[in-house]
Amino acid sequence: MHKKIIIIDNDQNYVTPLANVLQKAGFSVQIWDEQQDIFEFIRKIKPNLIICEAHLPSLDSHELFKRLRSLPEFKSIPFVFTSGQNNVDTRIKNIEIGVDDFIAKPFYPEEVISRIANLLQERENFGSYQLETERGFTGNLTEMNLVDLIQTMELGKKSAVIKLKHENLLGEVYITEGNVVNARLDNLDGEEAIMRMFTWTIGVFAVEITDVNQQRKIPKTNKELIDIGLRRLSSWEQIVHGLPPLQAVIARAGTKESEPLSADEKKLIDMMPEKIRLSELIQKSPFDDLKALEIVRSLYQKGMIQETEDSYSHYVEDYIKRIRQNSAHGQNPESRAAAIVSNILRKPETDDSPERRHIPDRRLHGRRQSDPGKYTNTVYLSKIELLMIKEALS
Amino acid sequence: MKIGEIAIISHSSRQRDNFIRSICRKIDLENELVSFGRFEINDQLGLHFYGISIDKQDSDLSWDLISRKMLGYVVIFDWEDLISLESVKPIVNGFAETLRAPFVIVGNVPDMSKPPIPKIFFQDKGIHLSPNFRFTFGQVDQPECARKILTLLIDMLLDRVEHNGFFQHK
Numbered sequence: 251m252h253k254k255i256i257i258i259d260n261d262q263n264y265v266t267p268l269a270n271v272l273q274k275a276g277f278s279v280q281i282w283d284e285q286q287d288i289f290e291f292i293r294k295i296k297p298n299l300i301i302c303e304a305h306l307p308s309l310d311s312h313e314l315f316k317r318l319r320s321l322p323e324f325k326s327i328p329f330v331f332t333s334g335q336n337n338v339d340t341r342i343k344n345i346e347i348g349v350d351d352f353i354a355k356p357f358y359p360e361e362v363i364s365r366i367a368n369l370l371q372e373r374e375n376f377g378s379y380q381l382e383t384e385r386g387f388t389g390n391l392t393e394m395n396l397v398d399l400i401q402t403m404e405l406g407k408k409s410a411v412i413k414l415k416h417e418n419l420l421g422e423v424y425i426t427e428g429n430v431v432n433a434r435l436d437n438l439d440g441e442e443a444i445m446r447m448f449t450w451t452i453g454v455f456a457v458e459i460t461d462v463n464q465q466r467k468i469p470k471t472n473k474e475l476i477d478i479g480l481r482r483l484s485s486w487e488q489i490v491h492g493l494p495p496l497q498a499v500i501a502r503a504g505t506k507e508s509e510p511l512s513a514d515e516k517k518l519i520d521m522m523p524e525k526i527r528l529s530e531l532i533q534k535s536p537f538d539d540l541k542a543l544e545i546v547r548s549l550y551q552k553g554m555i556q557e558t559e560d561s562y563s564h565y566v567e568d569y570i571k572r573i574r575q576n577s578a579h580g581q582n583p584e585s586r587a588a589a590i591v592s593n594i595l596r597k598p599e600t601d602d603s604p605e606r607r608h609i610p611d612r613r614l615h616g617r618r619q620s621d622p623g624k625y626t627n628t629v630y631l632s633k634i635e636l637l638m639i640k641e642a643l644s
Numbered sequence: 645m646k647i648g649e650i651a652i653i654s655h656s657s658r659q660r661d662n663f664i665r666s667i668c669r670k671i672d673l674e675n676e677l678v679s680f681g682r683f684e685i686n687d688q689l690g691l692h693f694y695g696i697s698i699d700k701q702d703s704d705l706s707w708d709l710i711s712r713k714m715l716g717y718v719v720i721f722d723w724e725d726l727i728s729l730e731s732v733k734p735i736v737n738g739f740a741e742t743l744r745a746p747f748v749i750v751g752n753v754p755d756m757s758k759p760p761i762p763k764i765f766f767q768d769k770g771i772h773l774s775p776n777f778r779f780t781f782g783q784v785d786q787p788e789c790a791r792k793i794l795t796l797l798i799d800m801l802l803d804r805v806e807h808n809g810f811f812q813h814k
Binding site for chain 1: 646648667683685686689691715771772773791794795798799801802805
């Protein structure tokens with residue numbers, strides 16, 4: 251069935267070509283007529299996505315957006331603003347109020363289709379989980395990355411599928427009774443797939459608690475995986491620190507070629523289009539993402555690539571978007587609590603952690619510290635007695 | 645009569661007493677430092693509860709003596725109160741090093757119909773933190789909830805019995 255899109259705009263110069271492009275891309279398009287009651291119209295169409303001009307003379311589009319977000323039946327419909335006022339302030343203002351995306355006019359049809367397809371895909375991948383907290387939970391990778399998620403599943407010894415979305419990539423990690431058994435990412439699976447996902451710190455996740463029927467393709471234990479994952483994350487963060495933001499748009503730096511390039515560097519620079527987002531370049535590279543990032547850093551240090559002028563607005567836009575997502579996520583008690591439980595209260599498990607070696611609490615130490623672990627309990631209760639207690643409590 | 649003794653530890657005397665009151669009909673002893681309640685299973689078996697406020701006992705309590713007798717521990721903190729969480733953290737970490745009895749750590753919430761994380765993560769067996777430690781959420785002044793928390797502790801003891809044939813902290 252075609253996905254339904256509503257366009258709310260009175261500028262026919264844009265509406266007609268936009269509708270044509272969307273229809274050609276396989277969407278069913280409905281255009282709002284100013285005479286119609288907007289809420290009745292939306293209720294009748296039940297759209298999968300709404301595209302709305304931000305500045306309409308006949309409708310306060312920001313107010314419309316806020317009201318839709320406050321109504322349960324409409325709140326999960328992706329909402330995209332378009333506007334001819336294409337300055338950074340306008341873009342940021344629109345993103346700050348919580349719209350899913352903002353597309354500046356004039357727009358390229360390919361860009362619109364790509365952004366809309368991404369939004370719809372994202373909603374399809376994760377939307378169904380949002381209301382089903384009994385079966386799982388969703389959140390933001392900025393707050394809980396894959397290492398945290400695996401540890402949380404391990405604590406609860408749960409079987410689950412963890413779905414991760416980063417840029418336009420979608421990966422899955424399969425967990426049986428707390429143990430990672432397999433992972434998939436595009437055409438990769440097993441360790442190769444999960445290693446890539448360990449470096450994803452931007453994006454969203456959805457955890458579905460369910461039985462998992464997957465052959466074990468990852469022989470490593472969770473601890474081994476997490477160790478590798480943490481090392482990769484650490485290397486990733488170190489390299490990223492010396493580069494423009496991953497959302498920055500980069501370009502080749504003309505003919506500057508002061509230093510010879512390695513084969514890998516040459517390969518990467520040859521595949522670069524005129525301009526590309528840094529994150530996209532890493533994704534599209536034929537190398538492992540960590541290696542790709544290292545090559546990018548080398549190219550950047552050699553002056554072979556540089557940040558472009560329009561990079562700033564993209565970066566600010568993405569940054570604000572992330573802040574907003576995090577802020578919304580911060581209000582999501584499920585993910586926040588899971589993060590707190592896994593990160594704070596798991597301390598007793600790590601016997602050799604520094605926190606454990608240096609407990610400053612004299613209530614349990616001082617004179618007794620010399621003989622830890624001696625407090626043998628002398629109470630004996632049989633299984634039957636314990637069962638009787640349990641029965642009495644029930 | 646055989647007695648199993650359980651320590652209920654909280655930063656708040658009100659909280660720990662509410663928990664004991666949810667299980668026992670009355671509290672035999674109640675003061676700022678410690679409270680005591682009895683729950684009789686039958687004329688041969690019973691549970692004794694010692695409520696201990698961690699911000700009051702400081703170094704006065706002889707944990708080496710108390711812990712010899714304890715069947716297990718319930719540590720309660722207010723989930724929404726960071727100070728309360730911070731007050732139990734050193735205790736929990738310290739106990740983990742020195743004691744071998746099972747612990748149930750409870751994040752007390754005002755309304756269990758709206759738990760902070762999906763119930764599937766902590767219902768029944770709680771969140772497994774280590775062989776000796778489980779974490780769960782609860783509304784400790786609700787009798788049904790308090791009983792569930794204790795049942796979780798008893799289940800941890802039963803797990804040991806299953807493994808060892810008898811219960812003994814080692």
